[in-house]
Amino acid sequence: MRAVDIIGVGMYPFKNHKIGLVEMGVRAAIEAVKDAGIKSSDVNIGYFANMQGGNLTKEFTTGQAVMWGAGVNKVPVFNIENACTSGASATTLAMMSIASGEYDIALVVGAEKLNVPMVPLLNPSLRDINVLEGNVVINGFAQRAVRHMHVFGTTKEQLAMVDVKNRRHAAMNPMAMFYQRPVTLEEVLNATMMSDPLTKLSCCPNADGAAALVLCAADLSSKYTTKAVHLKASVLVSGIYDEWPDMQTFEEDQRASRIAYEKAGLGPEDISAAECHDAFTICEVMHTENLGFCPIGEGGPFIASGATALGGKMPMNVSGGLLGKGHPLGATAAAQIVEGVRQLRGECGDRQVIGAKTFLTECMGAELRGDAKTCTVNILTK
């Protein structure tokens, strides 16, 4: 298997935009191609990640239109839907395509258009028995929060601190929905209650946006750039789906990260900073535990200690995360990797993690029988 680098990244800001899905994807793709120092015709294979295009804006096989908008034609193009992890799932496929020796350069683009009238509460399937009995995405995470508080003594204040921290990070990120818009603990706690204990500010906002990556065989990357970042592991797992779902841990995180750490030859103690799927405040607390950054059950005190803030011993979601950047589903997991690349290149200005050498991104998406259907962990090194 060949080693794989990321040689170019691009992003279209996570905000509410007038332009459509294809144009956002194209703009991110062009930035990534130019950043990589390649020509569009150098791309051998393309992966386009999107979740809701078929549902909300009635678009399908959008990837080919995005690729051609960025000058990529003739080559294989795949459209990937894997809920919130679509962008990372596409990256896993791109990495495999190059590692196998079959292709040299892959373009990954994730994009999502959510700024449309009437976006319903997200649910995985109208016929799913849990959905027919009242489950929607926010309830699943509220049930985890209730359980985590009951078993480990996690507090509402500790949960709210996640949003305060990630909004503080986002305030330093011009790509974020909440650029220059921090919040206070009182604002988070006193916001409209959505699903106890999660208030409106405990939930990530919808956003439009796009993110793109150029992956290249490591032995070829010096031909194009001097700032290649190494993609040491790109892992995707799915759930167990047994008759006994555990709502207080993320087994998928534990399994995906164990595989990724092993492939990268690193452990959680070696990671400089990480992005995780903080769709709701409770998520980051649990990811911090289940990725191995603190013991299981201690995510609440860990955030309260300041360890996960910029400048702390394990900075989490320095981009602002989903809570601060917004969550354009298909773009989200690709944008996490964009942040990792920019952090390792030292390009992040005020939110730069000083001396960052390794970066982990985790994403999780959709639910079946109380388990995550998709969970991704990517590890990047300088």
Next chain:
Amino acid sequence: MSEELKPMLEGIFEVGPPTKLLGAECPTCGQKFFPKPIVCPHCLEDVQEIKLNTEGTVYSYSILRIPNMLYKYPQPYASGYVDLDIDNIRVYGLFDTDKVEDIRIGQRVTLKSGQIGIGLDGKECLRYYFTPVDGGDK
């Protein structure tokens, strides 16, 4: 309760009374399921339909306070996981819409059914729900 109301999906529960969830058991490995799977995903053998125990303990729950227009549930409503006695499986369900604030982890509950929200066809329908066994004080 008017008699023409139907369950939100066929083959999920027996209206009763008593209301019973229609689960399944694999004759090969003994695993119990809810709802009934196409075959046992562990053995790929046909499963037998069984009626599940109607009593259990709340494992976790949530109270949605914003409108959920998907199936026009009451606002607010509670739903979550219940560990069923004897069958030892964890099932998802709504909680009594009149006792939303009474639900706690560890609460003993029993199964009932009644008209809650609408079904896939947009018409009012029956759903199963769990209600506190001691009845609370309402």
